[in-house]
Amino acid sequence: MSTKKDTRSVKLERLFSLRCLPIRFGLTQRLDLLIFPYISGNKNILCPISTTRKVLGEFMFILAPINHANDMKHLAQSGADEFYIGFYETSWASNNERFYDLNRMSDFAEDANRYSLPELIEPIEEAHRLGKKIYVTLNAPYYNPNQLRMLQEYIRKLKEFKVDGVIVSNLRVADICRQEGISAVASTMCGVYNTQILSTYAMSGVKRVIVPRDVRIEDVKRMKESFPEIEFEVFMMRNGCKFSDANCLGFHCYPHGALCRTLKFSKKQIGGTNLTFDLAQQLFFNDMMFKELYEHDACGMCAIYDFTEMNIHALKIVGRAAEQEHIAKSITMVKANIAIAEQSSSRKEYLENMVFPSDPKTCFMGLSCYYPEIRFGAKHKLSD
Template sequence: MNKPEILAPAGNLEKLKTAINFGADAVYLGGGKLNLRAFADNFTDEELKEGIQFAHERGKKVYVTLNVFPHNEDLNGLEEYLVKLYNLNVDAIIVSDPGIIMTAREIVPDLELHLSTQANNVNWKSAIFWYKAGVKRIVLAREMSLDEIKEIRSKLPEDCDIEAFVHGSMCMSYSGRCLLSNYMTGRDSNRGECAQPCRYKYYLMEEKRPNQYFQVQEDEKGTYILNSKDLCMIEHIPELVEAGINSFKIEGRMKSAYYVAAVVKSYREALDSYFDNAEAYVFKKQWMDNLLKTSHRDYYTGFYFGDKHSQIYENSSYIRDYDIVGIVRSYDENLKEAVIEQRNKIFNGDTVEVLRPKADNFEIKLQNIKDDTGNSIESTPVAQMLYKATVDIELKENDMLIKSKGK
């Protein structure tokens, strides 16, 4: 049984490096054109070059999204962009439109193609169609059950991979194909500009259909009838592996570096633990604890087990119990002093939690805080400022410091 890949989102260069440092086997990201996260930082050519080099030096892969449904004007410059990505040595592009697939096969025939979940592949016949068209990997539609995935795996050639989302936001549409944003705001969700109207507050009224009741749970403030829970399959690693999924995909190119670190860490540890000894595998509470600390909506298991209760009616807010407050840049063992890059304000004497790729989380106290000129300070109010703090426990470069909002 081949070990599945952990595939993480990389909304920018920092998140790419975070994902790889915390255990991702591959990352996916958007370049300058044709990706479905138009409002993410995305990557310049220089950043993409640096990110690919960083990944490849560590034996990891980089996939670039070209997964929009392009209109005619979106095709301008497509050939040149494909050649640029090929010359940058990207490992694959993620595509959904047949026109882009055809062009890629003509212009860069050696560039690996992954079929985006936007293509809504829900059966093995369609998967074979795309495979014969030159697609190496099928990113399955999110509406599929584990039983359906197992059947698709059994029908596909061994060299055709299947990828499935295992964690992150879901939307009330068919694998992301939605027109609410187009109608309500003029922003095309299928061209990367979704305004997320499924998260808006709605009232449901139909005055001309007597005796047809639409159950809506609401209070005087309204209800969020289209607002989906977040997918979380951390408790079902064995089932995912046994279904034959080759790549476990994490959603979240718009999420924080902390989200990327914590989610990748949990899935990395869970998957490694299963492959170390499948018969003795036991789910560890700490993996879920890490996921509950990140920004998220209520979790559920999507369509994998035929779940029906996917909506959150009360609000559309994220649960945010912890924030990232700093990244360790260096540690002087003799002075017991850490150099930290600020991510959120902290105060002298604060207790924070340390998140690192390979260790259980632990708490430290930041004392004797000083600015970069050596002056004592009571807080760190300036974004991304470098400061020093006395810490009794040895820290490592790129350790991530997080803090409960309740402390």
């Protein structure tokens, strides 16, 4: 057997062992092909592997939402490397009005926060039994001084449970985490849009940052190059938003009238003076297009090759209130595309071979892209 083939065999062995690919991901008898399940059906996709890709770098993790410890094994088998979870606490509810959230999805109740604080020991221990890390969300938009004191008690308990980190929404909660000796992850609520903001959080001891949805690929790269010691987590699948979390003071709930849902479903009327039929038609079409297609089912998989080149730490799947089977399918697709990206010699090669979501509405207009500049150019990014 040739040296070249030996080297590639080692690469493939490393790829499949370190990434713990599900058993349904198999190798064909040819070493230059990987076989992946096509998500929307039963057929398989044969993905050619480049022979020119340089030695594989560090692999990216897939971070998955969890709301039930019983689902963790299935999601881990699907390819999840890390988990994040929320919780509810009766002491918080009894001491605060319902308008004060404990985390960004408190009003989803058990749909997104199944466990109380004492009960979190179960999913934390299950994650560690599976050899996975798990993070807890404390990322509401605002906490008053009394609430911060309550959070400090919660964080002390989370440290006792040996949680791997807390996802925070501001510097004050990050400071509490540092005081209590637990890792803080800067969430999108922190608004880390540039190196200056990132520097502030880095000086506060934050070692991991979730990049906001609307940051360009080039800006992610710039921040990563400026702070190589920071772990970067980027959005990858599901539940996009047309607004910036850091600058949104709305509630993620139906009773309070979430801003995004209110604008989307409120009655609209097209009118005005000198409004021609052609202009009215354009306005109507534009409104319907953004209502029905924008962030239909957000996806960032076209950017996976770029993220492998940057050594991004984790790709985030969104959806703590979602059906776990849907989460598992997203994980499987992302897993397949990470493997393809690691064996591609260029972005072009990756884009030609990647696995696409089954619903064409997700892709072909660029309205559900987390990173539309990859296929549609920089002008397509909403933040312009």
